[in-house]
Amino acid sequence: MINHSVKLNPKIWDKDVEQIPIRKGFGEGLLSAGEANEQVVGLCADLTESTQMHLFAKKFPNRFVEIGIGEQNLVTVASGMAAMGKIPFCSSYAMFSPGRNWEQIRTTICYNDRKVVIVGSHAGVSVGPDGGTHQAVEDIALMRVLPNMVVLSPCDSIEAKKATLATAKTKEPTYLRLAREKTPVITTTDTPFEIGKAQVFFKSKGEGQESKVGIIGTGSLLHRTLVAAKELDEEGVATAVLNLSTIKPLDEQAIIDLAKEYGRIVTVEEHQVMGGMGSALAECLAKNYPVPIEFIGVQDRFGQSGTPDEILAHYGMTTEDIKKAVHKVLKR
């Protein structure tokens, strides 16, 4: 059942649950962060509206820099602004930033220890029709390997807004991963959010349920993960779902606690399994409390055109796939 203490959207299970793109929460969050602190600045590489930076750009034209189509310049100019005390948010599609400009992010932001927020929108295969060139499924791996970098992957627009406001107040370079498609609203404004803190969103009562599996999800697939958990619960498998919206630094305690209580884990992310959230978690559990793990995500492939549902089905990231992974891990 839903963990009521985290005050999720009561309509979470409804067929007509409100759906809003995760990136929209970033746009609103940046506007609020800009209103609260005049040091906040925005930079964009010719994708101002689709990355939702237009709200900020319109309100604060003097604090917005249109870089044009140049992602290497985007993040290095941001580094220079951060050196002068600004708090730069620079947005593009995840495929281009951090996809194209990784070394600039490494050297001028992380190595140089400058607070810049890299906003990678349109992450994952659910970008859909644009095809594989535009489907970033490597960005978490690219960013989490960098020293000093914080990696955030909010599950809905409300959490994206909170993540944006929270990171505007921290000192660490940060990667904020966003998805393009409309995503069911899972949380409410009352749901607690803290960078570095994972939350249990769903937990079976466990009465009369012999088998049990802990599921850890992040970002755009979290709603599907919750639906899978609920159906499994109804079928007699005890589950808990942890929303891992901070991928780095990892909330190791929450992950270890879940592994200890459930003994088996399934991870769910719209990203390559190699190097992604599941890998981060496996590193943590291998060191601290080894348990069998199954990984839902892209299995060393590139994306392709199609509707988001078609593509997610093709790469094995549907609710049914999550349930299958749970049954598979139960046999191990």
Add this chain to the structure above:
Amino acid sequence: MSSSHNTDEIAVHVADTHLTDKEIQNLEQKANAIRISVIEALVEAKSGHTAGPLGMADIFAYLYFHELRHDPKKPDWSERDRLILSNGHICPVLYSSMAHAGYFGKDGVEQFTKSLRKYGSIFQGHPHREFMPELDTSSGPLGSGLSQAVGMAIAERIDAGRSYKKWIWCLTGDGELDEGNNWEAIMLAGKEKLGNLIAIVDRNNIQIDGFTEDIMPLEPLSDKWQAFNWHVIEINGHDFTDIHRAVGEAKAEFDKPTVLIANTIPGKGVPDFERKPEWHGKVPNKEEGEMALKILRELGEKITK
């Protein structure tokens, strides 16, 4: 960006019209001392770059001992000019200049010459702020310094309008202009009319694989910058009068960033090292070092006389 500033706000800081003979002599002495410490440090380090640091010693002497608004005792002074070294591999000349200017205390020069590139040293092989917080940036991978300088210049304009108080200096190599990231920065600086930005290109015509015009021709280099709406001045990078005049002209330019294309002699000061690409990335051995130091010390005595 805002473009509606009243011209009454303009506060252009034009440098003094000329350097006195005494000032020139003083700068020549500083440049010579910077070169001597560079050679001492490189011989001790047994690895690093020689040609670039020697070629840029005059410009560094001019910046650190005449032009920069800075306070070595308060390296984090918020009102200081910013200096971005994009071609981080010539950092021995940066470290040497900072050490002679007093950034690292009384024995800073000795620390530099003894510990460059060594384990635990603040004088890392390429500049790293974590080890040396006095730096305005870390650098090494080529081609991204200018973008950072552009970001700083834009930030300063957000804060101060176009009545600039701080100048943003970016030093780049010529070979690193092969990097596309530079041209993204050059385009943006032209668009934003960053009059508070001064780039200095070390036009020494060499890079690791040979002469720049053989590897990837840059000429007509001035025309290229001009086409991107920069104010371009070609200078003799070893002539303090010329450097000084050009910097004055750069500061008088209001609505364009300025680039000084500084023609320099790689390895300048030690005839055996001059104009040879092989000295880009190797260092003098003990004997070569002694020879170089002898020449430079004799030159030092001549300057004093």
